Amino acid sequence: MIEFKNVTKAYKGGKNVLNGLNLTIEDGEFVFIVGDTGAGKTTMMKLLLCEEKVDSGSLKVAGFDLTRLPSFKLPKYRRKLGVVFQDFRLFPNMTVEQNVAFALRVVGTPKKYIANKVKYILKTVQLENKHKSYPYELSGGEQQRVALARALVNSPDIIIADEPTGNIDPDMSRNIMDLLVMVSNLNKTVIVVTHERELVSHYGKRTVILENGKARELYPEVKK
Amino acid sequence: MRARKSYSPFYFIGQAFNGLFRNFSVTLGAIVVLVCCLVLIGSFYSLIANITENLDDLSLMNKIVIFLEYDATNEDCDRIEKEIKGLRELGNLKVTFVSKEQGLEDMKAEDPDNAYLYESIPDEDNPLADSFIIEYDDASKVQRIEYNLRQIDGVRKVNSHSEIAVKVNSFKNGITLVFFFFFVVLFAVGVFVIINTVNMTVFSRRDEIYVMRFVGASRWFISLPFVLEGIILGAFSGGLSYFIMKWLSGYVVNTVVAGLDMVKMLPFSEYSDIILYGFLGIGILSGIIGSTVSIRRPLDA
Numbered sequence: 001m002i003e004f005k006n007v008t009k010a011y012k013g014g015k016n017v018l019n020g021l022n023l024t025i026e027d028g029e030f031v032f033i034v035g036d037t038g039a040g041k042t043t044m045m046k047l048l049l050c051e052e053k054v055d056s057g058s059l060k061v062a063g064f065d066l067t068r069l070p071s072f073k074l075p076k077y078r079r080k081l082g083v084v085f086q087d088f089r090l091f092p093n094m095t096v097e098q099n100v101a102f103a104l105r106v107v108g109t110p111k112k113y114i115a116n117k118v119k120y121i122l123k124t125v126q127l128e129n130k131h132k133s134y135p136y137e138l139s140g141g142e143q144q145r146v147a148l149a150r151a152l153v154n155s156p157d158i159i160i161a162d163e164p165t166g167n168i169d170p171d172m173s174r175n176i177m178d179l180l181v182m183v184s185n186l187n188k189t190v191i192v193v194t195h196e197r198e199l200v201s202h203y204g205k206r207t208v209i210l211e212n213g214k215a216r217e218l219y220p221e222v223k224k
Numbered sequence: 225m226r227a228r229k230s231y232s233p234f235y236f237i238g239q240a241f242n243g244l245f246r247n248f249s250v251t252l253g254a255i256v257v258l259v260c261c262l263v264l265i266g267s268f269y270s271l272i273a274n275i276t277e278n279l280d281d282l283s284l285m286n287k288i289v290i291f292l293e294y295d296a297t298n299e300d301c302d303r304i305e306k307e308i309k310g311l312r313e314l315g316n317l318k319v320t321f322v323s324k325e326q327g328l329e330d331m332k333a334e335d336p337d338n339a340y341l342y343e344s345i346p347d348e349d350n351p352l353a354d355s356f357i358i359e360y361d362d363a364s365k366v367q368r369i370e371y372n373l374r375q376i377d378g379v380r381k382v383n384s385h386s387e388i389a390v391k392v393n394s395f396k397n398g399i400t401l402v403f404f405f406f407f408v409v410l411f412a413v414g415v416f417v418i419i420n421t422v423n424m425t426v427f428s429r430r431d432e433i434y435v436m437r438f439v440g441a442s443r444w445f446i447s448l449p450f451v452l453e454g455i456i457l458g459a460f461s462g463g464l465s466y467f468i469m470k471w472l473s474g475y476v477v478n479t480v481v482a483g484l485d486m487v488k489m490l491p492f493s494e495y496s497d498i499i500l501y502g503f504l505g506i507g508i509l510s511g512i513i514g515s516t517v518s519i520r521r522p523l524d525a
Contacts, residue, residue: 072443078440081438105235106440154439
């Protein structure tokens with residue numbers, strides 16, 4: 001479960017970006033976070049990723065109290081998360097399977113398990129035939145699927161996708177979103193930060209609008 | 225059940241060498257600067273060791289001679305010797321008794337051309353007095369030693385070179401202070417150079433570090449290749465500096481000092497262990513400090 005309770009956050013010399021944010025996301029939920037520029041989406045992501053600390057209030061994620069998380073527990077916490085970046089953050093000198101295996105290697109997964117896990121996850125994101133390709137040989141949508149595979153391969157409980165469709169064409173956007181919905185159906189919490197209202201309304205999932213540093217619920221109609 | 229974690233040491237070592245070769249010109253520059261710093265530190269150390277050795281060779285520098293009353297008896301000599309040895313708080317004192325007969329023999333030996341003059345003196349007319357030679361190891365206490373010796377009953381005269389000893393001692397202290405200052409400055413330069421070198425690697429691997437942090441790699445896993453890089457850089461520079469120092473020392477002994485009879489130069493082997501372990505220690509330490517500083521910021525960002 002993710003629980004923001006009266007969270008405030010301001011940067012040096014600026015006004016409050018988050019201003020008493022209250023939000024609860026249950027395990028296995030799929031949630032869109034939308035909002036205008038400066039509404040606090042990025043700050044909210046940074047708090048969830050523990051890049052920033054809250055100024056006041058409390059933030060609990062997957063049993064971790066992020067307001068008083070010691071730095072030595074940070075890696076353990078982050079293993080509960082799978083992060084998908086807008087700009088993919090793939091390594092150009094590594095093949096698809098090496099990019100995905102990287103996430104396993106750096107957390108100390110024994111070598112004998114790596115190949116099977118990578119194969120399985122690439123099949124899940126429908127990239128099993130491109131495992132030897134380099135990122136520059138792939139389309140934007142395919143690169144984002146590699147990034148998603150890398151986020152999923154350590155079996156995190158929560159997937160955080162920051163504008164995952166921001167750099168890809170609309171058809172591929174649907175494909176990525178379908179994959180994220182599928183992941184959510186595996187009882188994983190999925191949080192998607194986006195400004196693409198059309199996608200949000202298409203999927204009819206729970207939507208949280210950030211306005212003036214506070215959360216407001218929106219349940220869009222599902223487009224048939 | 226979760227599989228046990230497994231990390232290959234070859235990964236860390238491989239990454240460290242990758243880092244060194246990735247920015248080869250920067251690495252090479254760092255080695256040159258580090259070697260210069262270490263050779264300068266070593267040269268200073270060598271200079272101090274040689275100055276100390278040459279000063280210590282001035283035999284009177286750490287000796288005081290006391291002369292007893294002319295009519296001192298054997299009992300007086302024993303009592304005075306005990307009293308001198310009792311001055312333990314003034315450091316380690318080595319006391320040697322020289323009888324007036326021995327004193328005369330020594331004078332003959334030192335002045336063989338006039339030995340016949342000494343031989344003409346009958347034993348009962350020996351103009352010398354019994355004496356003690358006191359050797360001390362702590363030159364800073366020489367004036368206190370001298371004062372205490374003067375207070376002993378039966379001591380007629382105290383011959384010492386305390387003023388020179390004090391001056392030499394303060395000279396040695398001054399050189400040591402200058403050495404220490406240079407050591408700190410050069411060590412700081414070494415650390416700074418390693419920070420810059422590792423910073424280059426950190427910069428070229430910033431995306432990797434970013435992703436590693438968000439997939440849950442531990443701090444030590446991310447840091448270790450960079451720390452190893454610093455250690456390898458420091459240790460290699462230390463080793464190289466040792467051989468340069470060895471060659472340099474041999475060159476100075478064989479060419480510069482060879483023609484100077486007054487100056488005695490310590491052979492390199494006398495202090496080679498200190499130089500080797502010192503260089504490796506300084507190199508590795510600056511490597512650890514430099515790389516730890518470099519990696520801290522991207523880890524905390």
